[in-house]
Amino acid sequence: MIFDILKLKEGIAEEVSNDYNADKLDLGLFDIQFKSLIHLEGIVEKVQTNLLFRGNLSSQIEQVCARCLCVTQSKLTIPFDLCYEIAGMETLNATNDLRDYLILDNSDRFICKKDCKGICPTCGVNLNEADCYCKS
Ligand SMILES: [Zn+2]
Numbered sequence: 001m002i003f004d005i006l007k008l009k010e011g012i013a014e015e016v017s018n019d020y021n022a023d024k025l026d027l028g029l030f031d032i033q034f035k036s037l038i039h040l041e042g043i044v045e046k047v048q049t050n051l052l053f054r055g056n057l058s059s060q061i062e063q064v065c066a067r068c069l070c071v072t073q074s075k076l077t078i079p080f081d082l083c084y085e086i087a088g089m090e091t092l093n094a095t096n097d098l099r100d101y102l103i104l105d106n107s108d109r110f111i112c113k114k115d116c117k118g119i120c121p122t123c124g125v126n127l128n129e130a131d132c133y134c135k136s
Pocket residue numbers: 065066067068069070111112113116117118
């Protein structure tokens with residue numbers, strides 16, 4: 001998202017929206033797949049020498065559980081809240097900061113549920129769905 005600072009009016013909040021192709025953002029998230037464009041919905045406002053930019057990023061995603069490898073589809077929504085010092089600037093590119101929000105929000109390995117039992121390393125059974133008798 002690139003803002004033309006000279007075109008923004010002082011003190012008037014403007015609605016902005018954009019769609020990002022996850023592949024082009026080079027997110028490098030290894031256990032998350034974006035099933036739709038990443039949609040941005042936000043508000044930008046110039047207040048003196050600051051540019052306030054806040055809103056939500058959302059997308060349909062598919063995640064693979066790090067323990068049991070099951071695939072979960074869900075809707076990802078990440079609120080963001082940015083503030084820039086813009087004195088003397090003509091344009092501002094916020095894409096990298098939005099990218100950071102996406103990465104930081106998804107930097108933990110995804111686990112499908114807190115007590116996911118994972119897969120038995122011996123027989124490969126998903127221990128959430130069935131018991132196995134390897135240990136006994
Ligand atoms: Zn799991």
